[in-house]
Amino acid sequence: MNKVTENLRKTAAKLLQDKEVEMVIGYGLGSEAVRTQPVFITSPEDTEKLVWNSFCVNGLTKYLSDLKTHPGKLAIVVKGCDSRGIFRLTQDNIIPRDKIVVIGIPCAGQLSYTKLASKIDVSGQLNDVEEKGDDVVIKTTKGDFTVKKSEALLDKCNTCEHHNPVVADHVVGDAINASPTTDSYDEIKKYEAMSTEEKAKFWLSQFERCIRCYACRNTCPGCTCRECIFDAIKPDWVGKEIDVSENELFHLTRAFHLAGRCVDCGECDRVCPMDIPIRLLNKKLLKECKELFNMETPGSVEEGGSVIGQYRLEDPEEFM
């Protein structure tokens, strides 16, 4: 067991013992060696189910919205990117800050299930995982495997803005001394450079495959409307049928509802069962908002409004 897991369990056990929180939301071992799953711990004894390793890819903050009426305080484990979701929820008045106890873990990068599954047999159960430099040794009931961390990282971790959580009441693990990376949006620029026809072809082929399962919406810390436009039947703003036209309307509307609010956690993209690159849409709008309004990545600081919901005299007016 690694030190961080050990300290995490101690911190969680103390919070529950002292009755400071009613529940700790964190990661537990998953169904396969390189997966973890969310666990909801309510007794100090159960804190031994908590783990921290390189497979803690899920963002857990959305559970705070689902559990906002749960009695007492909720403790939640966050990585850097997820921690911005905390401020998304508090700024949107979804849950008061004093109902949450944030356990922040500095994160050097998480490994992609898809990338790992293409390299090694992931079907066993995890015994242990050790990191030595760029080598990750994954010990499972189906054998031991060594992979290069740099070859299995989630794409988003290559341009990580906050390895250290932006908010934490308890920090578990050593702070990471990485010089802050500014995303140059090279990937977005590649898609911007395509011709109108190429763009239409690419995006329609993506929208066409969407099965409207709404996993992207359900995992998103910015998608917390009590009455979601995509569920509304009266008025029927967006058609419920699955066809490329309705799907496109869904995607563009959702992207716009998150413009200037998306905290760039990449969860929508990760959970999509159809591998639709949703993040390319949200990231495009993030890039535009940053360029036009000089905005920080939403959720980076406690106070802050959405650029779309504010007016400043110096706002650009390219449509005048």
Next chain:
Amino acid sequence: MKRLLEYVGYDPGRFNARWISGSEGQKWADTTKDMTEKLKALGPNKRFSK
């Protein structure tokens, strides 16, 4: 909005936003004429249709 539509493959001329005050009759007329001509040239939008 315009930038998002262009990003997903709409012709730049298809969506336009202009700020025109109620006292700017001429600007209104010129803008709508200009937009209509451009849109006619583009033809009907085949997306968002059933």
